[in-house]
């Protein structure tokens with residue numbers, strides 16, 4: 001995915017030389033969430049809004065995990081965009097399996113660290129918002145680790161496969177699993193009337209199909225070179 005796909009994003013702030021942008025569609029998601037929570041669950045809107053902001057904060061920390069990990073191995077990370085399906089950290093780690101793997105793992109690792117943190121907060125305050133933060137973080141972690149490319153779990157799987165085979169074959173395998181995952185998400189979404197899952201299935205499916213195209217390009221480049229593409233560093 002390219003930053004150009006996120007036109008209509010507004011700059012929020014800059015931290016560690018990483019610019020954080022918010023896509024306009026995020027406000028629609030926030031409004032829909034607040035509406036759902038207040039109408040269907042009888043929650044006061046202030047509480048619903050705090051939950052949306054908690055979601056925003058947790059996603060942001062996750063993306064900074066990716067971006068700072070990428071910088072720590074000499075890669076480039078300049079942009080984070082937050083949008084309704086979470087966030088995207090545009091990272092360019094050195095193109096070798098370990099730096100790529102570290103940049104990927106660091107995002108979900110933030111959520112792993114947040115599990116005991118939010119648990120202690122929830123147990124000690126017994127506050128509704130603390131409970132929501134624990135749940136939001138936990139669900140994000142589980143969802144992110146599904147092995148469906150381009151979700152983090154799928155990209156991690158692809159990188160582990162890359163350590164064992166050609167990069168393009170690893171990409172192809174991860175994309176195939178991504179497409180299968182998208183179909184599963186769509187079936188679940190339609191079955192339970194969960195629009196978010198259907199939206200997610202469409203995103204995962206289209207990006208996984210794009211993965212096949214990237215795999216073909218990598219294979220093509222390899223054929224031209226007459227052997228595996230030598231690893232290149234981003235910086």
Ligand SMILES: [Zn+2]
Nearest residue numbers: 066107108152
């Ligand atoms: Zn991530």
